[in-house]
Amino acid sequence: MSVARLYSKLAPHGKPILCRGLGTSPAVQQAEVTTAEHVRTRAKEKLAHVDAQKPFSPSLIDSFNRRHNYLRISLTERCNLRCFYCMPSEGVELSPRDHILTDDEVIRLAKLFVKSGVTKIRLTGGEPTVRKGLVDIVGRLNELREFGLQSIGMTTNGIALERRLPALIENGLTHLNLSLDTMDPHKFEIMTRRMGHAAVLRSLDAALSLGLESVKLNVVVIKGLNDAEVLDFIQLTQSKDISVRFIEFMPFTGNKWDKAKMLPSSEILDRIQRDHPNTIKAPDELNDTARSYIIPGFKGSFGFISSMSDHFCGSCNRLRLTADGQIKVCLFDAKEISLRDQMRRGTTDDELLETIGHAVRGKQEKHAGMEDIDVVTNRPMILIGG
Template sequence: MPSEGIELSPDGKLLTNDEIIRLATLFVKSGVTKIRLTGGEPTVRNGIDEIIASLNDLRRFGLKSIGMTSNGLALHRRLPHLVENGLSHLNLSLDTLDPFKFELITRRRGHDAVLKTLDVAMKSSLQHIKLNVVVIKGLNDTEVFDFVAMTKDMPLSVRFIEFMPFTGNKWDKRKMVPSSELLEKISARYPSVQRAPDELNDTARSWKIPSHAGSFGFISSMSDHFCSSCNRLRITADGQIKVCLFDAKELSLRDELRRGASEDQLLDIIGRAVFGKKEKHAGMEDIDVVTNRPMILIGGHPTIRSHSRRAPANRMWPASLLPQTQPLISRSHISAYHTCPSLTHLDEEGRASMVDIADKQPTKRTATAVGRIYIPLIAYELVTSTYPVGNTTVEPSSSREKAKAKARRKGDALTVAQLAAIMGAKKTSDLIPLCHPLSLTKVAVKLLPEALDGESGAQRYCILCQATVSTEGKTGVEMEALMAVSVGLLTVWDMLKAVAGREMEIGGIVVSHKAGGRSGDFRRELGEGEPRAIS
C-alpha cells in the first residue's frame, strides 16, 4: 500500500460478478485451466463465495485449479467455506515473522491473524499452500533462514520474491536482494539442498532440503527474468487486461462487454493484447514506475501456474486467461494469432531493436532459399559453353567476341557465384544490422542454367540459384539462405555484365522451406513460374 493511500474505484467501474463469470466461462471454454483470484485483497469483495462456487461449475469445461492470493487478515473464518465451494490453491502474503516489522510493512496490525489463517489452511483439504515473501535488504533479509525452517515440518512452499518496482513502493535497487545471493547463503547452511522439479511455466525455481516436508523457491523477476516461459495474463478489477506485470499498457474488456460485444469480438481484443506483449520486460533501471499502477491496483504476485489443454480447433487466439477480484489470469498456451502483425525488430516506440534470444534453446535449424537471374541468349551460351583451349592469345575481332573474352577473363561465372554465395551467407550478420551472428554448420549452393518456355512460345534464359543453410543455434537461418541466393545472383550479374549488363533481371527470391525452431517446419507452395528447388 503506497504511504499516501489509493483512490478507490467507483462500483460502476468494477466488473460485476456476472461479468467476471461470463469472461471466466469464455476463457475456460477456450483452453484456460487455472484461475487465481488476487488483490488488492479478494476477501473484501462482496460475493467472493459465490464467485468461487460459480468458477467451480466450470470444471466440467476443463478448469482444473481455482486459486487465491490473500493477505490472510480476515481469511481464517471464511477459508473452510471457500474450500467447500471449490478453492483448491492458496497463496498467503507474509513478508516477516516479526509483528513489529509486519505493522511497519503493511501499515496495519494483524500478524497473529495471518498466522492463524496459515494454521487453518494447513489443516484444510487445499491441494497446495504457498507463502509469498518479498525480500528487502535491511528490512527482512535476515529472516530468510526462519522462513526456510518453516518448511521442515509443514508441507508448504515458501517463495522468496525479489523486490519489484511499482508506483508508491519506494523501490530502490540497493534494497533488492538477488535470488542467487539468497540461494548461496541457504546452500552454505544446508549443503544437502537440491533442485526440486517445477511445473510447466512455473515462475518460481524450487529447491528442497531432503529432510524437510516442504520446499522453498525463488521468483527472480528482476535479476533473472523468466519472460520466455511466462504465460500469465491479468484482468484487473475494473476489467482491463494486462499482458505483463511491468507494462503499463491495458485494454478494456469491461467497456466492450457493456457495449454488447460477442465472444469473437472479445477474443479479438484479447488476441490484440497478447500480440502486443513484449519479448521481455525492461531491465531494473528502465522499468516504468510512473504510469504503471501500484501493485494493490494490479493484483497479486506473478505466481500462477497453468496446465496445458488443447483449445477448440476453430479458435485462432491465445487460449488463456481470466479474472478475479483484482483478477489474475493464467493462460495455458498461445496459438498463432494472425490478425495483428507486429515487427519483431522494432520496439514499441518504433526504434530498431535486436531480438533477445538468450532464453532460447539451441536446436538444429535449416532453411532453403531460391531465386533467378534472367539473362539474354548470349550470356546463356557463354555460361553453358566449353571454354576455349589451345592458343588463346589471338585478339578477338568482333565486339561480341571481345565482350565474351572479357567475361571469360573473370573465370567460371557459376563457380565464382557459388563461392560468393557461401561467403555471403557467412557474412549475413555483418550486412544486416539486427541479425544475430551464427555458427553455420553447412552452406550448400547450387546454380543451374535454364531455358524456359515463355509467352508466345519464345524462350527465356535464366540461372536458378538455390542455397540451403544449416546451424545448431538459437535462431533460424532464413536470412543466411536469402543472403546466399542474393549474393550468388548478384555475382552472376557482375560476371556477365560485359555481355548482358543492360538486359539482366533478378527476381523471385523466396524462402522455399525451413525446418526446426519454435515455429516449426514450413514449406512454401510455389506458384507457376516461381523458382523450384534443384534436386
C-alpha cells in the same frame, strides 16, 4: 507437495537428482541428471498430450508462441493492509464502484477464457477476501470445470481468511498463496502499516489443516529489513508441508523501489546453502515462476521468484484481468485494454475474444530491465492485482 511425492517425481528409485556437498561421483551425478531430464521429458509429453485433446484458441497464443492458460483475476482494489511495496504511502485513488466488474461480468469473462484454453484461475486483489460474495464467485468458477478449468487459486494476506476458508474450499478453491513477509509482529506492522500478524498465522494453520492441493507462503525480501529472517522461513518448511517463495522487491508506481534494497535470489540461495549444504534442486514445473528447492528430511520446499535478476519471460503463460476490467498481458507493461467497456456496450463473446487476441499478440518478448521498468504510467501493484 509433500517431500515423499516430490522425491517420487525426482527419481523413481529414491535417489536425489542433484546434491551439493555430498561427494557423489561424476558417474552418479550424470545418472541423476539423466533421470531428471527423463522426468522433465515425460512431463512435457504428458502436457502436450493433454493440450492436444482440447482446442486452444489462437487468441491466447502470442507472437512468440507462448500459450496463455493461466488467468489472474483481481476482484477488488481495496485492501485491509497498506504494504509499502504494494501501495504508495499517500494511498491510491480507487475506481468508482460502478467501474468494478460485477460478479456476472467476472464469470462471463472467466468462462470465455476457460473455453479458449485457460486451465488455471487465480483470484487476487487488492485483498480478495474483502470482496462481497467471494464464496459464491468461487462456486460459480468451479462450475467451469466442465469447460476445462483445472484449478482455482487465491492470493491473500490472510487477515480475514480463517473463518471463510472452509466454505471457500467446499465451493472449489484448490490452491492458496498466503503473503507474509516477516515472523516478527512488530516488523509486520512496519511493513504493512497495520496490525494482524497473529491472524495471518491462524489462517496459515487453517490452510495446512484443510486439505488444499497446495499452500504457498509469499515472502517479499527487502535488504536490511527482513532479509535476516530467510533462515527462519526455511525452518518453517521442516515441519510444515508448505512452499515458501522468496520474491524479489519489484518496482511499481509509488513504492519507492531502490535497487540497493533488492536482494537477488542467488544471494539468498547462497545463504541458505551455507546453512543447509545438502539442499537439492527440485524439477521446476512447466511455466512455473519459481525455481524450487528442497532440503532432505524437511516436509516442505522453498523457491525463488526472480523477476528482477533472472526473469522467466520466455515461459510466461499469464494474463491479468484488473478489478475494473482491463486486460494486462504483462505485470510491468502499462498498456491496458478495457473488456468491461466492450461488454457494457453489448459486445459479443467472439468480439471480446478478438480484442483479447489483439492484446496477447502485442505482448513483448520480455519486460524491461529493472532500471527501465515504467513506474510512472503503470499502476501501483494494488491496482493491478498482486
